Amino acid sequence: MGVIRVTVRGHVAKYFPLEQERFDFPAERPLTALELLRALNVDPLLIMGVSVNGAKQPKDAVINLGDEVLFFSPPAGG
Amino acid sequence: MNGYAGNILRVNLTDRTHRILPLPESLVRDFIGGRGFVAKLMWDEIPPGADPLGPENKIIVAPGPLTGAFLPGAGKLEWGAKSPATGGYGDSNIGGHIAPEIKYAGFDAIIIEGQASEPVYLYINDFDIELRCASHLWGQGALQCETTLKAELGEEFQICTIGPAGENKVLFACISHDFGRQAGRTGIAAVMGSKNLKAMAVHGTKAIPLADPAETLEVGKQMFAACFAKPGFEEWTPQGTAGVTNWVNEVGAFPTRNFTSGFFPKYENINGEALVSRIKVTDKACYGCPIPCGKYSRVKKPAYDVYVEGPEYETIALIGGNTEIDNIEDVAYANYIQDELGLDSISGGNVVGFAMECFEKGIIQSDMIGGRILRFGSVDDFVWLSQEIAYRRGIGNILADGVKKASEVFGQGSERFAIQVKGLEWSGYEARHAPAMMLSYMTADVGAHHNRSWAITFDVATGRDKLEGKAKRVTELQHIRPLFDMLCLCRLQWVELGFELEWYPKIFRAVTGQKRSWDELLEFSERVWNLTRCYSLREIPGFGRSADYPPARFMEEPIPDGPTAGKYMPREVIDRLLDEYYAIRGWDQRGIPGAAKLHNVGLEFAEATIAPLRA
Ligand code: SF4
Numbered sequence: 001m002g003v004i005r006v007t008v009r010g011h012v013a014k015y016f017p018l019e020q021e022r023f024d025f026p027a028e029r030p031l032t033a034l035e036l037l038r039a040l041n042v043d044p045l046l047i048m049g050v051s052v053n054g055a056k057q058p059k060d061a062v063i064n065l066g067d068e069v070l071f072f073s074p075p076a077g078g
Numbered sequence: 079m080n081g082y083a084g085n086i087l088r089v090n091l092t093d094r095t096h097r098i099l100p101l102p103e104s105l106v107r108d109f110i111g112g113r114g115f116v117a118k119l120m121w122d123e124i125p126p127g128a129d130p131l132g133p134e135n136k137i138i139v140a141p142g143p144l145t146g147a148f149l150p151g152a153g154k155l156e157w158g159a160k161s162p163a164t165g166g167y168g169d170s171n172i173g174g175h176i177a178p179e180i181k182y183a184g185f186d187a188i189i190i191e192g193q194a195s196e197p198v199y200l201y202i203n204d205f206d207i208e209l210r211c212a213s214h215l216w217g218q219g220a221l222q223c224e225t226t227l228k229a230e231l232g233e234e235f236q237i238c239t240i241g242p243a244g245e246n247k248v249l250f251a252c253i254s255h256d257f258g259r260q261a262g263r264t265g266i267a268a269v270m271g272s273k274n275l276k277a278m279a280v281h282g283t284k285a286i287p288l289a290d291p292a293e294t295l296e297v298g299k300q301m302f303a304a305c306f307a308k309p310g311f312e313e314w315t316p317q318g319t320a321g322v323t324n325w326v327n328e329v330g331a332f333p334t335r336n337f338t339s340g341f342f343p344k345y346e347n348i349n350g351e352a353l354v355s356r357i358k359v360t361d362k363a364c365y366g367c368p369i370p371c372g373k374y375s376r377v378k379k380p381a382y383d384v385y386v387e388g389p390e391y392e393t394i395a396l397i398g399g400n401t402e403i404d405n406i407e408d409v410a411y412a413n414y415i416q417d418e419l420g421l422d423s424i425s426g427g428n429v430v431g432f433a434m435e436c437f438e439k440g441i442i443q444s445d446m447i448g449g450r451i452l453r454f455g456s457v458d459d460f461v462w463l464s465q466e467i468a469y470r471r472g473i474g475n476i477l478a479d480g481v482k483k484a485s486e487v488f489g490q491g492s493e494r495f496a497i498q499v500k501g502l503e504w505s506g507y508e509a510r511h512a513p514a515m516m517l518s519y520m521t522a523d524v525g526a527h528h529n530r531s532w533a534i535t536f537d538v539a540t541g542r543d544k545l546e547g548k549a550k551r552v553t554e555l556q557h558i559r560p561l562f563d564m565l566c567l568c569r570l571q572w573v574e575l576g577f578e579l580e581w582y583p584k585i586f587r588a589v590t591g592q593k594r595s596w597d598e599l600l601e602f603s604e605r606v607w608n609l610t611r612c613y614s615l616r617e618i619p620g621f622g623r624s625a626d627y628p629p630a631r632f633m634e635e636p637i638p639d640g641p642t643a644g645k646y647m648p649r650e651v652i653d654r655l656l657d658e659y660y661a662i663r664g665w666d667q668r669g670i671p672g673a674a675k676l677h678n679v680g681l682e683f684a685e686a687t688i689a690p691l692r693a
Contacts, residue, residue: 009310010576015539021309021576045538048325051313070310074325075318075391076532076573 002065010073080289081143081590092192111142113563116158130162131272133193142566146178148298151568153365166614168264173364174256176236182282199277212276219418220254241420250425258387262422289591317350318371319391330642336431340508341640342399386414395506396427408457419468428503494630500525511645531555549658622669
């Protein structure tokens, strides 16, 4: 068992558990960003982009235990 | 009054006089500033029934109580006038650096009235106010005019201009500032043109009284630090709003081919990555902004070599997808052309897309445009038509009045695909499968604009086929977002970074000395929302529910392709959304605020005007 460090940038943080923008997600194995979002009950379509350990990645990128994942809200122009 | 310069400047263009008047305490007490001042002064000052392009219309310019103070994003300026595009309430805000300059010059609002007999520009250097001859500026492009005035007056002047489109009273002309910032919507630049007012140049050196300077500095510092500490802060800036292009296509909401579709297959040629890798020179920010969304770009091809601020997302959507121009260089070039002509690129792209579809359908025929053709995807056709519109030549003279009025001239069913509400062209989100976003556009007080309520992520999060809760969320957002326009703050720190709203009452208290919670401030915003509704009810015969419907395309035509293929929003769904929305607002089913609502939000003065409309 380990954790994935989750950070959410922007307004969609309110659709994550407890409306938090930073939290640790306990996980037993590496997950893709899509799997992680589904586990958090967040529609992946809400997320504009993903970065893992500071590097932009596609939503099917694998996140290892101990990694830091950052989810980006879509910019709500204007 | 802390946070306020304490004065209103009234300029009469007809007799070339000006007066400096004390800022009424009641205006501050009840309407805060910015959009609040604009709405109340429009109600009080512009005679009912005024011709939007006549001398009796007035332009109201207002910064807010936090403008020019030390906090992130305090550089927005609100412009207002009776809209020539809609005939009702019109406002538009602009970033850049001019709002603080107006406060430093000593003004919380400027009222511009009458009509000059020849081209002038308004010169404000603290209390040295002049109407100066602008005959040498008339005819210049909006950007060129700013360059000329900077050279004449000095870099320290902040300048707003109009281009040929404003001079020629194109109903979607924009006000330009800082070489690429625009107050684009509702046609206020056409009102400037009708008044022979080419520009406004402002320089100020005065201090603004603060309730608690030490606390203002401290809270301001904390706010900047909190912005910089936000997760993903560094990733936001490189692309700015252009970064949303991929996502909007992914959710099938990207205006494509005059809003026929919500997905543009070539979006990767015009997205944020294309902008950054192919044309961006640097980032560009408004006053006091820690997250510059502006992108300064250079596009160089054999046919052109220009610098332009942008393109930002809305321009990419309306010039790119909506007219199917499929490379970022041509989108940026078309953006530059419309900026220099002084056309709002949202309405500008929408109108050109409409004309291209009219041509495809044979409603505009080649012999009506001098033997030319109008093709989706052609930047040459886009540029040519933009010029025809700005100078009101030929078919451009019809299109210069916007898609609603043009469709009334063209007929033949063109009103079905004239994508607008209330006469204002729809901006960058196709909403046939997004009920909250659809309702946002339908009920925005100025017409089909996204900045009053941007609810598409709420649709995605809560279910795009669900209607429950949508009207309530739209109503909430219509109070939150316009509150930023009353305070004259940029809202992108909040939406893009998740900057906490709790900061704003803190800095509001430090600057003004007034202790108000965010929820209390929202009550002011609801007051203004009802006032702008009353304004349009007063000015537009028959205004109400019928003005809140989207175009027939959205109610009857399924989206042909992409992630939202097959979706449309039938009239009964639209009606249900409106019914719920009006009930939440305390308006009757014709969209008219009830007497109790007007009383509850402190608009008793409007009751005598509105009561006969309920009969
Ligand atoms: S985010 Fe953009 S619009 Fe807002 S203040 Fe910054 S540069 Fe201006």
